[in-house]
Amino acid sequence: MSYAGVPGLVESREAHGETTLVVDPARLVEAAEHLRDELGFNFLSDVSSVDYLGWSDEPVAGSWGDSSGRDLNSPGSWGLARRPAPKPKRFAVNYHLLRLVSGAREAPRVRMQVWVDDAELVPSVVGVWPTADWHEREVFDMMGIRFSGHPNLVRILMDDDWEGHPLRKDYPIGGEPVRFSGEE
Amino acid sequence: MAIAPERPRIYEGSRIPSPIPSVLLVPDELRKTDDILEVNFGPNHPSTHGVLRLVVELDGERVVGLRAVIGYLHTGFEKSMESKTWWKAIPYAPRMDYLSFQANELAFVMAVEKLLGIEVPPKAVWMRMLLCELNRVHSHLVWLGTSALELGAISPFWYTFRERDRILDLFEMVGGARMHTRYFQVGGLAEDIPSGFFGECRRFCEVMPGAVDQYEQLLDQNEIWLKRTKGVGLLSAEDAIALGQSGPVLRGSGVDWDLRKASPYLAYDQVEFDVPVKRNGDVWDRYKVHMDEMRESTRIVAQALEGMPGGAWIADDRKVVLPPREELHTSMESLIHHFKLVTEGFRVPEGEVYVAVESPRGEFGCYLCSDGGPRPWRVRFRAPSFVALEATATLMRDALIADMIAAVGSLDTVMGECDR
Numbered sequence: 257m258s259y260a261g262v263p264g265l266v267e268s269r270e271a272h273g274e275t276t277l278v279v280d281p282a283r284l285v286e287a288a289e290h291l292r293d294e295l296g297f298n299f300l301s302d303v304s305s306v307d308y309l310g311w312s313d314e315p316v317a318g319s320w321g322d323s324s325g326r327d328l329n330s331p332g333s334w335g336l337a338r339r340p341a342p343k344p345k346r347f348a349v350n351y352h353l354l355r356l357v358s359g360a361r362e363a364p365r366v367r368m369q370v371w372v373d374d375a376e377l378v379p380s381v382v383g384v385w386p387t388a389d390w391h392e393r394e395v396f397d398m399m400g401i402r403f404s405g406h407p408n409l410v411r412i413l414m415d416d417d418w419e420g421h422p423l424r425k426d427y428p429i430g431g432e433p434v435r436f437s438g439e440e
Numbered sequence: 441m442a443i444a445p446e447r448p449r450i451y452e453g454s455r456i457p458s459p460i461p462s463v464l465l466v467p468d469e470l471r472k473t474d475d476i477l478e479v480n481f482g483p484n485h486p487s488t489h490g491v492l493r494l495v496v497e498l499d500g501e502r503v504v505g506l507r508a509v510i511g512y513l514h515t516g517f518e519k520s521m522e523s524k525t526w527w528k529a530i531p532y533a534p535r536m537d538y539l540s541f542q543a544n545e546l547a548f549v550m551a552v553e554k555l556l557g558i559e560v561p562p563k564a565v566w567m568r569m570l571l572c573e574l575n576r577v578h579s580h581l582v583w584l585g586t587s588a589l590e591l592g593a594i595s596p597f598w599y600t601f602r603e604r605d606r607i608l609d610l611f612e613m614v615g616g617a618r619m620h621t622r623y624f625q626v627g628g629l630a631e632d633i634p635s636g637f638f639g640e641c642r643r644f645c646e647v648m649p650g651a652v653d654q655y656e657q658l659l660d661q662n663e664i665w666l667k668r669t670k671g672v673g674l675l676s677a678e679d680a681i682a683l684g685q686s687g688p689v690l691r692g693s694g695v696d697w698d699l700r701k702a703s704p705y706l707a708y709d710q711v712e713f714d715v716p717v718k719r720n721g722d723v724w725d726r727y728k729v730h731m732d733e734m735r736e737s738t739r740i741v742a743q744a745l746e747g748m749p750g751g752a753w754i755a756d757d758r759k760v761v762l763p764p765r766e767e768l769h770t771s772m773e774s775l776i777h778h779f780k781l782v783t784e785g786f787r788v789p790e791g792e793v794y795v796a797v798e799s800p801r802g803e804f805g806c807y808l809c810s811d812g813g814p815r816p817w818r819v820r821f822r823a824p825s826f827v828a829l830e831a832t833a834t835l836m837r838d839a840l841i842a843d844m845i846a847a848v849g850s851l852d853t854v855m856g857e858c859d860r
Contacts, residue, residue, distance in 0.1 A: 272554055272793050299681055301796065302822035304807045311811055340790045340811045352794050352805065352822070356681055359696040363703035367794065386461035387684030390830050398518075407459040413511035413859055422519055423818075429523055 257295070257364065263287050274367060276350075281370045281378055288351070288368065288384040297353035297366060300381070303391035304350045305399040308343040309425040345371040347401055349378055351388075372401060380406040398423040450676050450693075450721045455837045456683065464833040466497050466505040475499060481844070483512045489586065490855025492829070494844070501840045508832045513859040521819040525785030526552055526626065529816060533806070534620045536821065537857035539579040541620050542571050543799035544821070544857070547806040549624045550705065551795040555788045555810055556626070558757055562707075562749040564628035569706040570641070570744035571614070571623065572797075573737040577648065578607045579800035579852075580730045580737075584655060587727075587849040591668050596658050603651050606644050613637050626786075627761040628754030641745055648738040652731060659727075669723040673835040673847030676721055683834060684827045687802025688729040689851060693721035699798035711743040723850040730852070760786045785814040801825055801852055821860060825853035 259268050259275070264283025269276050279287045291297045351368040372378055380403040381388045392403045393412040400421035403409055411418060420427050457464050466476055476497050483493040491512035497505030517536055521529040533548035534541030546568060553560060560568075585600035608618040613634050615621030623630050659665045675685070680693040690697055698715040700708040716732030718725035754761050762781055763774035790812040796805040805822030828851040835847045 271791055274793060276792075300684055301803060302794070302805050302807065302820070304818075304820040304822075306792075306809050306818045311817070350792075350794075350807065352807070356695070356697055358677070358694070361702060363699060365794070365796075382461065385684070386456050386682050387827060387830060389461045390826065394826075408463060411511075413514040415511075422516060427519075429519060 259295075259366070261294070262290050274365065276367045276369050278369045278371065281372055281376070284368075284370055284379045285381060285384065288381045291353060291366070291368065292384055295366075296355045296357075297364075299354040299356040300385035300387050300391070301352040301354050301365070302350075303388060303395055304352070305395045305401055305423070306348045306350070307346065307399060307423065307425045308348065309346055312340045312342045343371070345373045345376075347372050347374070347399060349395060349401060351381070374400075375402075377402050377404040379404050380409075382406055397421065400424060450719070451674060454679055454682070455674070455676070455834050456679055457833050457837070461683065462508065462830045462833050464504070464506040464836065470499060470504055473499075476504065478505075479841075483509070489849070489853055490858075492848070492853070492855055492858075494832070494848070496841065496844070498841055501842070503836045503839050503841055503844065506833050506836050508829050510826070510829060510855070511859055513855045515856070515860065517860045518819050518821065521816055523815065525814050526788055526816060527781070527785050529819065530624070530626070531620070531622050533821075534622065535856075536823070536860055537799075537801075537825075537854045538619060539582050539854055540575055540800040540804070540857075542568075542575040542624070543797055543804055545622065545624045546572055546706075547795055547797045547799070547804050547821075548808075548819075549626055550797070551793050551806040551808045552626050552788060554793045554795055555791055555808060556760060556786075557789075558627055558755055558760060560628050560755060561752045563633075563751050563753050564755075565706050566744050566748050567629055567633055567753070568624060569708065569711075570741055570748070571611075571621075572706070573740045573744070574607050574610060574641075574644075576737045576800045577734050577741075578604055580734050581607075583800075583852045584727075584730060587846075587852075588659060588665070590845050590849050591665060593659065593662065593665060596655055599651070599655060599658065603644075603648065606647070610637065610641055610644065613640065625754060625761070627757060628752070630754075632753045633748075638745055638748075641741065645738055645742040645745065649735060652734050652738075656731060666724070668843070668846050669727060669850075671720075671722050671724075672839065672843045673723045673726075673850055674721050675831060675835055679834055680721070680831070683831045685802070685831055686824055686827070687798070687800070687852070688726050688733065689828055689831070690802065691716060692718050692726035692729045692850075694719040699796060699803060703796075705797060707744075707747075708740075710747065711740050713737075713740050723846045726850040726852075787812060787814050788816075796822065799824060801828065801854070801857070821857075823857045823860060825851075825855070825858035826860075828853050829858060 263286040264280035267278040349370050353366050355364045397411040479496045481494040483491040493509040495507045517532050521532050534545040581600040581604045585597040588596040611621050612618045615623040675693050677693045677695050680690050696717045713736045716729050758777045767774040788810040792809045794807045796803050802824035807820040809818040811817045
């Protein structure tokens with residue numbers, strides 16, 4: 257399978273038997289239509305996002321620490337063996353595509369990936385795969401990445417008046433206020 | 441015996457609402473008549489399988505507007521797992537779904553194994569397959585019992601829970617817990633298969649096919665069941681694919697697709713089974729797919745019992761897997777490995793993977809991202825229930841309010857998995 261013709265292709269890489277196509281966000285919809293119509297990826301399995309804030313940060317003394325450093329009193333904060341390769345931008349949005357043919361005995365998959373920084377827009381692919389509707393709403397809700405052209409970009413899992421985006425790395429666990437009954 | 445009249449079968453073209461695929465909007469001219477009644481259904485309603493809220497707009501009994509609201513059971517599983525070591529994150533995966541826990545656990549464990557590049561011994565592979573199929577039967581049994589209950593048929597519930605209890609007994613034998621067994625470990629199984637398990641499991645395989653026949657006897661010629669399921673909740677194959685549907689919903693719409701066949705994982709390429717496919721895309725066909733899948737799963741369980749290889753139940757990799765208990769008293773290295781694994785956990789090489797398994801509800805995917813450290817950088821689950829509920833608006837186009845229970849029930853959703 258050749259992905260050379262995918263519009264806006266920045267990079268194509270293979271790892272663990274999976275293909276990742278990094279695509280220019282400006283030409284995302286074009287690339288999505290090409291993958292669907294020309295290469296037959298008619299099924300959008302999933303849209304996932306990753307926040308790389310603090311990824312590959314400067315090490316703390318003695319070992320490559322993770323972003324929170326190495327805490328000897330906290331098991332599991334073991335430093336990294338080596339520093340991971342830096343990422344081009346803060347957020348990655350992954351589109352897991354599948355070619356679904358009834359009765360086929362193969363399941364070719366490809367991962368389309370775009371990179372954005374905070375407050376940058378990603379074009380919506382709801383017009384290409386309708387199932388992206390809720391997936392993109394979840395990415396917006398959890399990561400705060402906005403999709404331009406989405407018909408109904410509102411929160412989906414959190415309350416409508418929730419502040420912050422919980423899956424961001426700078427959103428602390430236990431950071432939400434606890435409300436008690438009888439409280440003003 | 442009277443059989444329900446034939447209703448219009450699968451439709452031409454697309455019924456996915458536009459511009460928002462998951463929301464059915466009331467047409468303006470209908471809105472002007474001032475005859476539209478807005479009804480809030482849920483989030484706490486006995487027939488929504490959890491906390492699903494449906495905002496329905498009615499013109500008489502006809503559904504003209506519909507919006508599904510989810511998130512009432514959002515628990516932040518994905519966020520919590522980021523702060524746990526790989527090992528301690530395993531119990532989170534099954535706890536999202538109280539019915540298909542083992543399939544969910546499998547997806548997470550397989551994704552970690554894919555990043556680690558660790559090989560799982562055959563005995564563990566076959567046992568995983570056996571348990572996942574038992575889990576599928578278990579999930580379908582609860583689905584059948586509750587769905588029939590919602591449509592007024594109380595008896596099937598008692599029958600299905602009879603067999604479900606036998607399956608839970610089997611789970612209790614292997615893991616000590618009746619649900620959320622956490623029996624799959626990175627590298628294999630947490631413990632060896634207990635003695636007595638095979639005998640009990642064989643007896644279950646003898647009973648189960650007859651039990652499925654019994655459920656069908658209760659429902660197949662029940663006129664109320666026929667009238668409430670045939671021709672209701674239509675979904676065409678094209679719409680199902682566009683909406684990302686998977687599992688029994690997709691197969692009920694005539695798409696021959698099963699990840700166990702299309703991209704065999706575990707030992708599914710070494711056992712014989714058929715993929716049930718139905719053509720009409722209604723609630724009845726989804727029911728039939730579930731019934732046939734229970735038979736096929738029982739077939740796989742029986743074959744797994746026969747073909748179960750011997751040998752180790754977990755990989756021999758001291759950097760990832762706990763050393764055997766008896767070695768701790770004699771070997772210093774084993775003690776160190778044990779200590780390091782329990783306190784700090786193991787490291788997983790940098791990278792990202794997506795692993796999908798055919799859970800009872802469809803494609804359950806796990807996307808993992810690791811920075812090379814002892815904790816996941818990002819865990820993401822592709823929950824089939826979440827995707828299935830997107831189709832509610834399409835299913836309910838021009839349907840009656842009473843059909844909603846049947847249609848939503850047939851999607852076989854678990855809200856814990858949907859909201860994660």
